[in-house]
Amino acid sequence: MTGAVLLWAALGYLLGSVPFGLLIARALGLGDLRQVGSGNIGATNVLRTGHRGAALATLLLDGGKGAAAVLLARALGGEGAALAAGAAAMAGHCFPVWLGFRGGKGVATFLGMLLALQPVLGLLACASWLGVAGLTRISSAGALGAAALSPVWALLLGRPDLALAAGLAALLVVWRHRANIARLRDGTEPRIGQRR
Structure with missing residues (x-):
């Protein structure tokens, strides 16, 4: 890995580390997300505050940072830099330096990264999330479905x-959803919009 690719990975990580959900919730007086619902900083937990606009903004910004990392790195550093920056942005969201490396589950950033890397692949992954989440009304099921299907697409x-890049990123999504998988197995995973 060249020095330029490492630099783009570092920049992608810092961009991914911006905790938009936490910042939006604070700005709107919704409290500290880490004390709400699952304690997660992502859009699904923002939705548990009852503020749909804040949840949508979080979803778009978290996805946007994955896409922005890829597009900036690709424009200035090439395809290898784009892959590294996108993966690093996802890692930054999951393990942000500003929050003691305790972040979100990376789904929106994952989807944004895929949309920027290959738009059709990203759209298929988003459709997978919508399909599974729509059928089950469970966000984590949608996330796991999208993660599992993205390498196939x-x-x-x-x-x-x-496929390799998406598969590795999907493994991170699955690992970050360990507790959700246990609740899905037990039938106790909350549905979309349901407060814990």
Whole structure:
């Protein structure tokens, strides 16, 4: 890995580390997200405050930072830099330096990264999330479905390089959802919009 790619990865990580959900909730007087619902800083937990606008803004900004990292790195550093920056942005969201490395689950940033890397792949991953979440009314089920299917979509699109990248990112999404998987298995995972 070249020094330029490492630099883009570092910049992607710092961009991904911006905790938009936490900042939006504070700005709107919704409290500290880490003390609400699941304690997560992502859009699903922002929705548990009852403020749909804040949740939508968080979703768009968290996805946007994954996309921005990829697009900036690609424009100035090439495809290898774009992959590194996107992956690092996702890691930054999950393990932000500003919050003691305790962040979100990376789903919106993952989807934003995929949309920027390959728009059709990103749209298929988003459709997978919507389909599974729509059927189950459970956000984590949608996230896990999108993560599992994204490498498959990449292979069907003839992009084994992106299948590998999506697969590795999907493993992080699954690992960050360990507690959700246990609740899904037990039938206790809350539905979208349901307060804990």
